[in-house]
Amino acid sequence: xxxxxxxxxxxxxxxxxxxxxxxxxxxxxxxxxxxxxxxxxxxxxxxxxxxxxxxxxxxxxxxxxxxxxxxxxxxxxxxxxxxxxxxxxxxxxxxxxxxxxxxxxxxxxxxxxxxxxxxxxxxxxxxxxxxxxxxxxxxxxxxxxxxxxxxxxxxxxxxxxxxxxxxxxxxxxxxxxxxxxxxxxxxxxxxxxxxxxxxxxxxxxxxxxxxxxxxxxxxxxx
Amino acid sequence: xxxxxxxxxxxxxxxxxxxxxxxxxxxxxxxxxxxxxxxxxxxxxxxxxxxxxxxxxxxxxxxxxxxxxxxxxxxxxxxxxxxxxxxxxxxxxxxxxxxxxxxxxxxxxxxxxxxxxxxxxxxxxxxxxxxxxxxxxxxxxxxxxxxxxxxxxxxxxxxxxxxxxxxxxxxxxxxxxxxxxxxxxxxxxxxxxxxxxxxx
Numbered sequence: 001x002x003x004x005x006x007x008x009x010x011x012x013x014x015x016x017x018x019x020x021x022x023x024x025x026x027x028x029x030x031x032x033x034x035x036x037x038x039x040x041x042x043x044x045x046x047x048x049x050x051x052x053x054x055x056x057x058x059x060x061x062x063x064x065x066x067x068x069x070x071x072x073x074x075x076x077x078x079x080x081x082x083x084x085x086x087x088x089x090x091x092x093x094x095x096x097x098x099x100x101x102x103x104x105x106x107x108x109x110x111x112x113x114x115x116x117x118x119x120x121x122x123x124x125x126x127x128x129x130x131x132x133x134x135x136x137x138x139x140x141x142x143x144x145x146x147x148x149x150x151x152x153x154x155x156x157x158x159x160x161x162x163x164x165x166x167x168x169x170x171x172x173x174x175x176x177x178x179x180x181x182x183x184x185x186x187x188x189x190x191x192x193x194x195x196x197x198x199x200x201x202x203x204x205x206x207x208x209x210x211x212x213x214x215x216x217x218x219x220x221x222x
Numbered sequence: 223x224x225x226x227x228x229x230x231x232x233x234x235x236x237x238x239x240x241x242x243x244x245x246x247x248x249x250x251x252x253x254x255x256x257x258x259x260x261x262x263x264x265x266x267x268x269x270x271x272x273x274x275x276x277x278x279x280x281x282x283x284x285x286x287x288x289x290x291x292x293x294x295x296x297x298x299x300x301x302x303x304x305x306x307x308x309x310x311x312x313x314x315x316x317x318x319x320x321x322x323x324x325x326x327x328x329x330x331x332x333x334x335x336x337x338x339x340x341x342x343x344x345x346x347x348x349x350x351x352x353x354x355x356x357x358x359x360x361x362x363x364x365x366x367x368x369x370x371x372x373x374x375x376x377x378x379x380x381x382x383x384x385x386x387x388x389x390x391x392x393x394x395x396x397x398x399x400x401x402x403x404x405x406x407x408x409x410x411x412x413x414x415x416x417x418x419x420x421x422x
Contacts, residue, residue, distance in 0.1 A: 006326035010315075017314040078308025081275060082365075085299045086327045221276045 003088035004096050011100030014073075021066035022104040028065055029109050032058035033116035044121040051120035052130060052181025056174050059109045059134055060141055064166065066105055067145035068152070068159035070097055071216060075153050084220055090213035094150070098142045098209065106138030122181075129184040133177040133197055140173045140201040143208035150215035154222055172200050224301055224372040225286045226250045227272070227404055232281035234267050241267055242422055245281070249418075251372075254395060254405040256413045259422035265408035266307065268422065269375045272406060274299040285373070303371035305379055309362040313351030317342055317361055320350055324365045336364040340390065355382040363394065374398055376407040 015022050036054050037047055074080040083093050113134050117127040148165040152158030176197035180190035232245040241264030249255045257265045270276040272283055274295030282293045311320055325332035337343045340360040359382045380388045395405045
């Protein structure tokens with residue numbers, strides 16, 4: 001087994017066994033999707049209109065709940081030093097951790113989204129677009145989040161600063177993701193917004209491991 | 223295999239404070255070096271510098287191998303077997319899983335016989351959260367052995383261990399040196415290897 005797959009599987013195992021942060025993210029997402037229709041009222045057209053934005057923001061905030069632990073646990077127990085001394089370059093280690101976070105959180109949120117879309121009276125084609133946009137866009141949330149998580153690694157209350165760093169960087173993902181759903185609701189093909197979302201997500205996944213690895217090195221040497 | 227490690231005029235600063243300056247020494251294959259000094263003297267920082275986890279304020283660390291000399295920190299990190307203050311263990315993972323994880327991470331086969339060597343075979347399927355501090359240290363020793371690295375950097379290797387554990391560490395260090403490895407240990411206790419010592 002390659003070191004990359006080893007680290008990926010370990011992080012998935014830890015996500016399944018410890019802390020329940022993935023389950024917490026799902027519960028948070030479900031609660032947001034339940035509370036908003038209760039607050040907005042029974043206007044089904046309005047609910048469908050806001051569904052894309054609300055569910056996208058809910059998914060981003062839910063994913064944030066577990067992001068601060070992306071490197072923190074390994075930093076606090078000394079594992080990160082051992083990973084840094086391993087044959088696996090820190091950039092690939094960061095990518096493995098991003099992938100594990102997405103599989104445990106982003107993918108799970110995406111799979112839950114069609115169920116939650118029912119509460120917003122979202123039509124079938126728009127629900128499909130929401131699902132696809134989350135599938136394409138949530139890797140960007142994990143990737144951009146990894147930069148913030150690694151940057152705030154040695155800060156005592158880094159978890160509080162993390163959203164302030166990450167959320168502005170995720171504005172394009174929310175705009176393109178929610179925009180793709182709105183476009184389908186308006187009868188316009190949402191492919192353009194989805195394409196931009198895919199480009200943003202791809203660039204984030206490609207570039208963030210380098211930034212995250214640089215931040216980890218900085219924190220290990222501090 | 224590594225033939226020697228040399229520190230050349232090393233200086234280390236932590237914040238505003240200069241921990242040491244102009245530090246030079248050479249450790250050859252098969253030798254051990256004990257790094258001694260008061261608390262806060264910079265023993266751990268020196269080990270982190272040697273491991274490539276810290277960047278020196280001045281000077282360099284040169285590793286000589288059959289492939290030539292290198293002062294590149296990342297190249298050096300790939301030669302290091304690291305035993306720091308923290309054991310790098312996850313409470314949710316069992317002893318066997320933890321050892322297998324580090325074996326695969328370091329690209330070597332997992333070997334349960336190592337657990338017997340550090341007297342943890344009976345705890346193999348126990349989650350690490352149930353281990354005592356000494357048992358965690360023994361597992362960290364097994365992880366050090368499985369990494370199969372020539373340059374051992376050990377920070378307080380005797381900490382939390384009972385007398386049998388301390389004897390085991392001394393025996394493992396002697397064996398590692400006997401096989402042509404290098405041991406550099408920050409410690410307040412004698413290594414008992416007829417080794418050189420460096421006081422910060």
